[in-house]
Amino acid sequence: MNKVAAFITALVLIFFIAACAQTPMAEPLTPRPTRIAFAAPTDTPPPTETPTPTEVPPTLAPPTETPTLTPMPTPTLPPGLFVTDLKTQPDPAPRGTDLQFFATFLNTTGTAQSYRWLVYIYRSENRVRSYSETTATLTGIPVGSSEQKSLGSWKLGVGGPCEDFVARVAFLDQDNKATNFAKPDGQVFEKDFRVCPASELPPPPTATPTATPAGPTATPVIAPGSYVVAVDLSPERPAHGEQITFAVTFANTMSTEQTFRWLVYIYKSDTPQRSFSETSVVQTAIPIAATEHKALGYWKIGSTGYQCDQFSARVAWLDQNNKATFFLQPDGKVFEKPFAVCN
Numbered sequence: 001m002n003k004v005a006a007f008i009t010a011l012v013l014i015f016f017i018a019a020c021a022q023t024p025m026a027e028p029l030t031p032r033p034t035r036i037a038f039a040a041p042t043d044t045p046p047p048t049e050t051p052t053p054t055e056v057p058p059t060l061a062p063p064t065e066t067p068t069l070t071p072m073p074t075p076t077l078p079p080g081l082f083v084t085d086l087k088t089q090p091d092p093a094p095r096g097t098d099l100q101f102f103a104t105f106l107n108t109t110g111t112a113q114s115y116r117w118l119v120y121i122y123r124s125e126n127r128v129r130s131y132s133e134t135t136a137t138l139t140g141i142p143v144g145s146s147e148q149k150s151l152g153s154w155k156l157g158v159g160g161p162c163e164d165f166v167a168r169v170a171f172l173d174q175d176n177k178a179t180n181f182a183k184p185d186g187q188v189f190e191k192d193f194r195v196c197p198a199s200e201l202p203p204p205p206t207a208t209p210t211a212t213p214a215g216p217t218a219t220p221v222i223a224p225g226s227y228v229v230a231v232d233l234s235p236e237r238p239a240h241g242e243q244i245t246f247a248v249t250f251a252n253t254m255s256t257e258q259t260f261r262w263l264v265y266i267y268k269s270d271t272p273q274r275s276f277s278e279t280s281v282v283q284t285a286i287p288i289a290a291t292e293h294k295a296l297g298y299w300k301i302g303s304t305g306y307q308c309d310q311f312s313a314r315v316a317w318l319d320q321n322n323k324a325t326f327f328l329q330p331d332g333k334v335f336e337k338p339f340a341v342c343n
Contacts, residue, residue: 094198152338269338
């Protein structure tokens with residue numbers, strides 16, 4: 001056993017020696033320094049910060065054509081006579097004060113129109129039956145828009161609260177049938193207004209002084225004629241049963257003295273088409289300029305049971321056939337003096 005192991009060991013040793021004799025030993029490597037080449041510097045600027053890409057704007061659609069605006073046609077009013085406004089004076093209206101009415105007419109007929117018209121007053125809660133009315137007025141209404149004053153006045157007695165009313169303007173035909181004026185839209189014209197105790201009305205606004213215009217103000221020219229410009233009563237505030245006299249102020253703008261037979265007619269406010277009474281006829285020479293003349297006689301009315309009765313006075317002259325013609329004011333309207341007779 002030992003011999004076999006020795007024999008194997010010998011064989012291995014022989015093969016090892018032979019292998020070492022045939023394989024040459026490698027020469028050890030000597031390291032060499034590595035040469036590093038540096039590139040020459042250039043003028044290239046250092047890289048800038050990479051810009052953030054901006055959002056590409058959307059492509060806009062081509063503008064559409066601007067539409068052509070066609071003007072609205074101006075409405076054409078049918079030919080006619082309309083009422084567009086109604087003012088009271090004073091405004092706001094106090095109880096116990098005579099109210100006068102100014103109507104704004106719109107005449108689209110193409111020619112001047114003459115109408116007998118008046119203002120009817122209704123209570124707001126009863127617009128079927130009129131409560132009162134002004135005196136009928138015969139007026140020449142020119143083409144276009146114009147403001148016309150109603151004859152007479154109306155007032156609500158003192159001693160009550162605020163009350164609401166409605167005013168309508170109507171014209172009278174030859175049979176005295178009343179027809180309400182319409183607005184341009186065809187609806188009946190109505191104007192609401194309130195009458196209150198004076199203590200409940202706001203104070204009037206303070207007037208702002210205006211500058212005096214340079215140069216003199218033109219004096220209006222009055223057509224030659226004889227006019228009535230005032231009627232004064234005595235007593236100024238008559239009561240039932242008192243004798244009332246009338247003093248009339250005439251304005252004679254003619255070049256010579258004028259002589260008239262004249263008198264004062266009294267009308268009740270609720271029957272302006274028919275005189276209620278009159279004074280006696282008097283003949284007077286009216287000199288040039290404005291002069292006051294007293295009517296002949298007097299007039300009085302007994303108690304009617306009402307607190308106040310409303311009247312108006314007109315002055316007329318008589319021709320040789322005793323036909324009466326009313327005196328006008330300088331503006332061409334019939335002169336009328338409203339007054340009340342109270343208890």
